[in-house]
Amino acid sequence: MTSPTTTTLLRVTREWLPADRAEAQIRALSFDVPREIGAIEIELAYAARPGCVLDLGLEGPRGYVGWSGGARSSVVVSQGWATPGYAPQPVAAGTWSVLVGLHRVPVDGVTMEVTVRAVDGSVVTGHRRAEPEEPPPVVRDGASVGAGDGSASRLRSRSLRASRGRGELPSVDGLTWLAGDFHSHTIHSDGSLPVGGLAALAASRGLDFLAVTDHNTTSHHPYLPAAGRRHGIRLVPGQEVTRDVGHANVLGDVGLVDFRSPPQTWAEQAQARGGVMSVNHPLGGDCAWLLPVDSPPVAEVWHSSWAQVPTWGAPLAWWLLTPDTVPIGGSDFHHAGSDDLPGSPTTWVLAEGDDIVGAVRAGRTAVSAGVDGPLLLRDGDRLVALDAEGLMLTGPGQARRRLLDDRVSVAADPGPCWLEDDDRVVHALCR
CATH class of the missing domain: 3.20.20.140 (Metal-dependent hydrolases)
Structure with a gap:
């Protein structure tokens, strides 16, 4: 869901071993936003398999932004809308942190890549359209409940x-x-x-x-x-x-x-x-x-x-x-x-x-x-x-x-x- 008009703010490749999980289950990968921007997109890529689950979350200069656990590999945050699980807010200048949860790490380890990009509104729109639509109101006795x-x-x-x-x-x-x-x-x-x-x-x-x-x-x-x-x-x-x-x-x-x-x-x-x-x-x-x-x-x-x-x-x-x-x-x-x-x-x-x-x-x-x-x-x-x-x-x-x-x-x-x-x-x- 990336756009031609993107700027990479962070790209990290890291291998995690069981010893890393034993030391600290939640890891923070910091990145700087030099000025307020419209939106950011975070992607977490790794080879998921039984016994191997990494979680994803985000913290900003104003505090905790949200968490999607192992349910998503790509999220966006902007003032107008954010991926469910995250609070919409301005992408303010300052230090942000991708939160990586080492939920399950296999014996042979897991290699991940985290990428953070500054993106435009078209990327946010793409993410938003991919979400399921709300259903119509429940109909009971021939009338909608509202x-x-x-x-x-x-x-x-x-x-x-x-x-x-x-x-x-x-x-x-x-x-x-x-x-x-x-x-x-x-x-x-x-x-x-x-x-x-x-x-x-x-x-x-x-x-x-x-x-x-x-x-x-x-x-x-x-x-x-x-x-x-x-x-x-x-x-x-x-x-x-x-x-x-x-x-x-x-x-x-x-x-x-x-x-x-x-x-x-x-x-x-x-x-x-x-x-x-x-x-x-x-x-x-x-x-x-x-x-x-x-x-x-x-x-x-x-x-x-x-x-x-x-x-x-x-x-x-x-x-x-x-x-x-x-x-x-x-x-x-x-x-x-x-x-x-x-x-x-x-x-x-x-x-x-x-x-x-x-x-x-x-x-x-x-x-x-x-x-x-x-x-x-x-x-x-x-x-x-x-x-x-x-x-x-x-x-x-x-x-x-x-x-x-x-x-x-x-x-x-x-x-x-x-x-x-x-x-x-x-x-x-x-x-």
Whole structure:
């Protein structure tokens, strides 16, 4: 995507070895911009293969610009537009740095070439046209959902409760149960859909809300309100702070939590700005949580990967080791065919109005396999099981109690509990 009118600002060829990654995973390659220019284009070239992944990011004189990880090999930044994952801004004079992440370096090493060019508007236009287009508004009952339709959560929750065919969900002190998903990605990191496309998909799945949690960036945040109104769903600002020692979602409109800051400070930063941090997929293979767990945390106890081995008891075991953990769930949707769709699993929050993050902070959550499946909710000192006839209600050290109706309300002590079938597959949980 280069133009005849380009000026090379940096060209570096470098071999990386495992010892380099062990020394420092994030490397900065500095270059100078002698005067303010219209746009820059950064290209990262290397022979990608299994076990070999390099990440790409950018920092400018004003600070962090963005991150695309291993999802892109070429990005542009200008005042009018930037590649998703990066914040549009003037390309000011001063020292800039290409950030190279040594995510996976094979034993025999990897050779990369980084090139930075000053480019004109035609290059920016070319990059912009290559991005996927936003879809039309969701059509429901013969009418488009748009900005004039009022609260997205009110619209979705009405249709949701009607579709379940079981009457009103329990209402506690004027609060309302809303259904959603706390983990998803767009083209602003390694997802395949633009913000609007993801919103349309989540709305079609019957969700009230969706947290959009792209990796190490908040460049998607400005697009969330309009996309949510357009498609009739509340989009919660989020960010997946991603390091090799663990991933964490920061939920709420709290600005950037720099992934290069000490992980021990992520929760403090989120809380100080009015948000919440959640430990992601704590048992997630090579992205498991390898840091201490503060109590009581919020954690993605139910990740979509659980569906691959439904009888896997480790997620429950991890939760029971930290019983004060507030459980949430996430599909971790990137693109169709690679992950479960939004709402698998579904997290339910008992919210005041649309204050979804506040409900999580207060610990008013429950998780189910899907939006229309069996559900277990806490109603004061009672548990309400819905669409759960034939399942067993149980918890740590508790007998398994078979439920004999679609709607059952029983007295219960606080603490983890769940619904499981005769094969020990979990269908819903709450605390």
